[in-house]
Amino acid sequence: MTALLEMRAITKEFPGVKALDRVTLEVKAGEIHAICGENGAGKSTLMKVLSGVYPAGSYDGEIHFEGALAEFRDISDSEDRGIIIIHQELALVPQLSIAENIFLGNETATAGVIDWHETNHRTEALLKKVGLRESPGTLVDHIGVGKQQLVEIAKALSKNVKLLILDEPTAALQENDSRKLLDLMLELKAQGVTCIIITHKLGEVRYVADTVTVIRDGMSVSTKDAKVGLSENDIVRDMVGRDMSDRYPERTRRAGEMLMEIADWNVWHPEHRDRQVIHDISMNVRAGEVVGIAGLMGSGRTELAMSVFGKSYGRRISGTAKLHGQPVDVSTVARAIAAGLAYVTEDRKSLGLVLDETIRFNTTLADLGSVSKHGVLDFRAETLVAEKYRAALRTRTPSVFQKVGNLSGGNQQKVVLAKWLHTAPEVLILDEPTRGIDVGAKYEIYTIINDLSAQGKGVIMISSEMPELLGMCDRIYVMNEGSFVGELPAADASQERIMSLIVSE
Known part of the structure; x- marks a missing residue:
């Protein structure tokens, strides 16, 4: 040719x-x-x-x-x-x-x-x-x-x-x-x-x-x-530029005490009044545990995550949420953050970041109180926080004054993670955390997840890539049409078993 x-x-x-x-x-x-x-x-x-x-x-x-x-x-x-x-x-x-x-x-x-x-x-x-x-x-x-x-x-x-x-x-x-x-x-x-x-x-x-x-x-x-x-x-x-025969970093799996529990969670569609999108969901995550949610697109995974995080999706939401065994108020995003929850959205460009603003601006956006004095932003403190996470997450950028819209997808995702890590969450919900990023950046995101679990944080990971869930999670809930249809420990999980649970319903 x-x-x-x-x-x-x-x-x-x-x-x-x-x-x-x-x-x-x-x-x-x-x-x-x-x-x-x-x-x-x-x-x-x-x-x-x-x-x-x-x-x-x-x-x-x-x-x-x-x-x-x-x-x-x-x-x-x-x-x-x-x-x-x-x-x-x-x-x-x-x-x-x-x-x-x-x-x-x-x-x-x-x-x-x-x-x-x-x-x-x-x-x-x-x-x-x-x-x-x-x-x-x-x-x-x-x-x-x-x-x-x-x-x-x-x-x-x-x-x-x-x-x-x-x-x-x-x-x-x-x-x-x-x-x-x-x-x-x-x-x-x-x-x-x-x-x-x-x-x-x-x-x-x-x-x-x-x-x-x-x-x-x-x-x-x-x-x-x-x-x-x-x-x-x-x-x-x-x-x-290096061999990556093992796509997932090693992690010592050690689940601790019960951290978060969701029980009898029901959600109705925000516009179609007669359509229920989440049906009687109950789940939990322990300290130091990475829990996956598998399911096909449209199964209700994102709707569940958003409804738990400050009821930012849906209406007529019912059910209970507990942290460390005590009921918590997650009725608004601010209250969910205060309770110890964080949510990394699957749509980082529209919902996760302000693309026309800098890394510094975005990093502190979910917790402005930590970089303010008497309601006035301390720009020096804000810069120090952004620099801290730029170094910790190895974000590739000339400076924290770079506009986020100019970064690659993998580096944008690191800024989203930095924003929520700055809130010091107990439980981090990750919705398609590696969508649209390359294998090298994925490995770095996986390493961050492992570091969080090692610190005793709870991680809930939603992903459409089954190998990713199998490589990263301790347990996997399988979801179909708004309901959980199975729960598999990592040792018993496989792509075939997950798909068979989905199609058998």
Whole structure:
């Protein structure tokens, strides 16, 4: 196969940071090329250079596309050449229809008047191509995230795509939707579409990729044939610069006294008055214990966690919560924090952080009283707290005055953890704590969890990755349709047993 794309010695610098250092990438026509690397390695920056977000002249090096030098001035320039990027945060307008979204900015019109018949006809053909049966007039807000990803791909196909770039396309998808998306990539490859996929899920790399390029610390360190004896450990070694045959740090499992108990917990949907989402849940966590909650997306795991943490989800909530055997008031977020609870949300960008603010601002946000005197913030004290957690959690950043929105996903997650660790919680609820972060950053998060359990804290861990629960937890509750359907000690748990409990209900 000939090279469709060549990026030669790409160097991109920001004030005080060299994000890319002479990166080289060659993508052959008709292949699926995976780009792997830790958060902050430079993958997204490289794709922004390629797509014109960072225009020619703002970086050093050359891009050659279809054998000719390419100097893209903006995204529309690269799209005109057939390079389409689908970002992890989907760029669809929820209140518009599928057809309107697909042709937004690229309308089929005559003399300024949109031809809706032709638009819907073309939409139907594109939806058929990506395996969607929805009507062109369906609002995007009325379909799930998995189908929205397919709409994004249909939108790319409407622009005569030659090179399709997918940035973490399955990060928010269930396993079934992920497999459908990967199978669609293979179908597009068969139709002659070249793809670049950025992903942290190494199983996906092995499933679809022909070639793998690893970027580490802004440099391309390896490019290998994915079909010839390449193992996940080989990729991980290149990503983190060391062998990580054991993905989960060792921990001495030693559960202590009963720390937290939830009994007869019931929650009703906040909008649908006749829909109960949590049914008679009872659970507990001991000091020094990591307790997992497994279940499929939509099983009620997040709803349970949020309802316990200050009743921040649901209505008509009933049941009892105890800490150290004594009833506690968790009726508001402030009271839940005061009682000793903390909750790391699964949506760090929208609910966990203020992205336009600094690390310092975010670190103390849940406990401003500790850095205030007579109601006035002590900025020096606030800075010292942020510096303390930056060092303790090894957050990669030039300073605590860096805006959180500029950090990688793994480092953003560390800031969320710092925010809640600063409240000195007794029980920390972690909702998808490693979603969207690389294996190296995951290991660091796991180490933090182990340190907390060693200090006698209780940890409740919600995760869609069963190997993660099996590798980290002492016990696992299995949840389905708002109820617990089983409880397994770590020694007896397996992916098969967890799934059998889910499907047997």
